[in-house]
Amino acid sequence: MPQLRPAVTRRHAPNHASMNGESSSSAAKKAGAASDAPPGYELPWVEKYRPRFLDEIVGNSETVERLKIIAKDGNMPHVIISGMPGIGKTTSILCLAHELLGSAYKEAVLELNASDERGIDVVRNRIKGFAQKKVTLPPGRQKIVILDEADSMTGGAQQALRRTMEIYSSTTRFAFACNQSNKIIEPLQSRCAILRYARLTDQQLLKRLMEICEAEKVQYSDEGLAALIFSAEGDMRQAVNNLQSTVAGFGFVNGDNVFKVVDSPHPVAVQAMIKACYDGRIDQALETLRELWYLGSPSIYGSVAEWMWGRLLTAGMRDKGYSAVDLISTMFRVTKTIDTISEHSKLEFIKEIGFTHMRVLEGVGTHLQLQGCIARLCRINMRKPT
Numbered sequence: 001m002p003q004l005r006p007a008v009t010r011r012h013a014p015n016h017a018s019m020n021g022e023s024s025s026s027a028a029k030k031a032g033a034a035s036d037a038p039p040g041y042e043l044p045w046v047e048k049y050r051p052r053f054l055d056e057i058v059g060n061s062e063t064v065e066r067l068k069i070i071a072k073d074g075n076m077p078h079v080i081i082s083g084m085p086g087i088g089k090t091t092s093i094l095c096l097a098h099e100l101l102g103s104a105y106k107e108a109v110l111e112l113n114a115s116d117e118r119g120i121d122v123v124r125n126r127i128k129g130f131a132q133k134k135v136t137l138p139p140g141r142q143k144i145v146i147l148d149e150a151d152s153m154t155g156g157a158q159q160a161l162r163r164t165m166e167i168y169s170s171t172t173r174f175a176f177a178c179n180q181s182n183k184i185i186e187p188l189q190s191r192c193a194i195l196r197y198a199r200l201t202d203q204q205l206l207k208r209l210m211e212i213c214e215a216e217k218v219q220y221s222d223e224g225l226a227a228l229i230f231s232a233e234g235d236m237r238q239a240v241n242n243l244q245s246t247v248a249g250f251g252f253v254n255g256d257n258v259f260k261v262v263d264s265p266h267p268v269a270v271q272a273m274i275k276a277c278y279d280g281r282i283d284q285a286l287e288t289l290r291e292l293w294y295l296g297s298p299s300i301y302g303s304v305a306e307w308m309w310g311r312l313l314t315a316g317m318r319d320k321g322y323s324a325v326d327l328i329s330t331m332f333r334v335t336k337t338i339d340t341i342s343e344h345s346k347l348e349f350i351k352e353i354g355f356t357h358m359r360v361l362e363g364v365g366t367h368l369q370l371q372g373c374i375a376r377l378c379r380i381n382m383r384k385p386t
């Protein structure tokens with residue numbers, strides 16, 4: 001992952017488009033921007049830059065190659081695409097359907113997602129009705145039923161699909177997108193080709209973000225892009241949404257602005273805390289923790305009144321108030337990326353942070369819990385007294 005560098009290289013995204021004599025709209029097209037929005041209406045960038053062709057999909061290249069072959073040859077099998085949110089599963093299915101069906105898309109595709117009713121009645125009526133419908137298609141092409149977020153369909157509705165998928169398979173194919181393929185019942189899984197999408201790498205996110213920055217003429221720093229990538233954790237939708245929110249809120253994408261938008265602890269502060277633990281500087285580590293936690297909970301003060309006083313007196317000074325879950329998960333992610341800690345200590349740190357994370361999730365998300373974690377991290381590298 002690109003390291004968060006304290007030195008900020010301020011720059012304006014070079015407008016290669018205009019340098020090459022291209023307009024910014026053609027740069028946007030290069031980044032895959034959809035151009036059918038009415039003038040003056042700004043689409044969310046995740047929609048504006050949703051890939052329209054399989055070629056434009058970033059990452060998971062082997063799986064996307066398989067889809068391209070299907071798009072070329074036709075005769076699409078029933079497919080399940082599974083993976084974490086925001087990595088291009090739905091987009092891939094939509095691109096595939098467009099490439100297979102072209103202008104017949106509107107007539108020959110039935111798209112249902114979690115916002116539609118998808119109980120057993122919909123399977124019996126709408127899906128069956130669509131499967132029975134006659135549509136003239138090029139040879140070797142079938143109608144497509146796209147079931148997005150299929151893992152939230154009821155068991156009964158999934159059971160009801162079994163026969164429909166078989167009876168109408170000569171004219172209708174099914175494409176499921178889901179986060180967890182194990183939530184799709186076994187009989188459906190066995191009827192489908194299962195494709196798994198992995199989370200996107202930092203380089204893949206970076207490349208796409210830079211393309212969008214160029215198309216939108218966004219002002220950014222390297223540190224800002226690294227912060228977007230860090231907070232997105234491989235989720236392209238999150239990265240693009242956070243980019244747009246930061247631009248809308250601040251006009252300039254740097255680390256501080258991004259972390260304000262995503263409202264998570266600044267990794268540079270958390271990194272300093274972890275390094276202090278590694279060096280055995282417990283007072284400093286606890287002080288950083290206090291700054292991040294401070295005023296997060298009245299429990300560290302004698303009474304709520306005292307806590308309110310504390311808030312008033314120190315308002316604007318150290319009002320971070322991050323929750324235990326935010327802090328412990330950032331500690332985990334930051335520890336993974338610190339290069340200056342030996343591999344052995346890193347593993348020990350991650351183990352300790354993992355145990356604390358578990359306790360926090362069990363309900364004990366107190367300041368004391370995190371202080372205990374810091375103390376144990378400091379102990380890892382301490383030499384035993386001789």
Ligand SMILES: Nc1ncnc2c1ncn2[C@@H]1O[C@H](COP(=O)(O)OP(=O)(O)OP(=O)(O)O)[C@@H](O)[C@H]1O
Nearest residue numbers: 046049050057058085086087088089090091236237
């Ligand atoms: N691989 C990718 N390449 C380019 N853009 C992507 C990719 N993945 C996601 N995006 C961007 O994120 C948006 C959401 O992607 P998509 O709907 O395909 O996610 P998903 O994997 O189906 O997520 P969910 O599981 O939440 O439905 C797209 O409109 C696009 O802008």
